[in-house]
Amino acid sequence: xxxxxxxxxxxxxxxLPLLSGRFEDPQLVRxxxxxxxxxxxxxxxxxxxxxxxxxKDEDFLRLSVSRGFPPKVICLGIGNxxxxxxxxxxxxxxxxxxxxxxxPEAGFLLLSPxxxxx
Numbered sequence: 001x002x003x004x005x006x007x008x009x010x011x012x013x014x015x016l017p018l019l020s021g022r023f024e025d026p027q028l029v030r031x032x033x034x035x036x037x038x039x040x041x042x043x044x045x046x047x048x049x050x051x052x053x054x055x056k057d058e059d060f061l062r063l064s065v066s067r068g069f070p071p072k073v074i075c076l077g078i079g080n081x082x083x084x085x086x087x088x089x090x091x092x093x094x095x096x097x098x099x100x101x102x103x104p105e106a107g108f109l110l111l112s113p114x115x116x117x118x
Contacts (some may be wrong), residue, residue, distance in 0.1 A: 003101055006046050006071075008055035009035050011086065018087035022094060027051070039063060046071035052101060054090070061108055069107040072100065077112030089113060 002024045007015065009029040019026045029035060029042055039059050046053040047070045053060060054074045064073045074097065078089055090097070093111050100109040 003097060004049070004051040005054050005074075005090075006032075006042075006049065006051040008042070008053065008057055008060070010056055011054070012083055015083045015086055018083060019090060022091055043067070043071065052097070064108040072106065073108040074100070075108060075110045077110055085113070 003022075005019065005023050005026040007026060007028045011028060013028050013031060016026050016028060029037070029045075032045070034042055034045060039057070040063075042053070043060070043063055049071075051071060052074055053071045054076065056076050056078070058075070060073045061075055074090075076086065076089060078085060081089075089111055096109065096111070100106050
């Protein structure tokens with residue numbers, strides 16, 4: 001299955017090569033000229049592009065609930081984690097993302113690192 005991601009502007013372009021081996025042509029909002037754009041503009045771009053919108057912004061979760069999908073939204077519950085941690089979170093949850101992408105009723109997916117035990 002082909003999975004295409006659109007990363008919200010709060011992510012770094014350094015993340016793209018870390019994901020490109022598993023996701024088809026991951027894109028970054030800022031590199032598409034949409035940096036600073038209204039959430040609805042980004043939402044519409046993701047909808048028309050048939051991509052999974054990856055964000056930490058809760059506003060997109062609210063849009064998902066109020067407007068439905070597409071686009072489907074992957075929300076990263078990782079705080080201010082770096083690129084390696086963000087890539088690991090997405091890559092370690094590839095099966096869940098694939099299932100989410102094809103689920104007929106799921107509009108958003110919350111990913112967070114598993115709790116670590118001492």
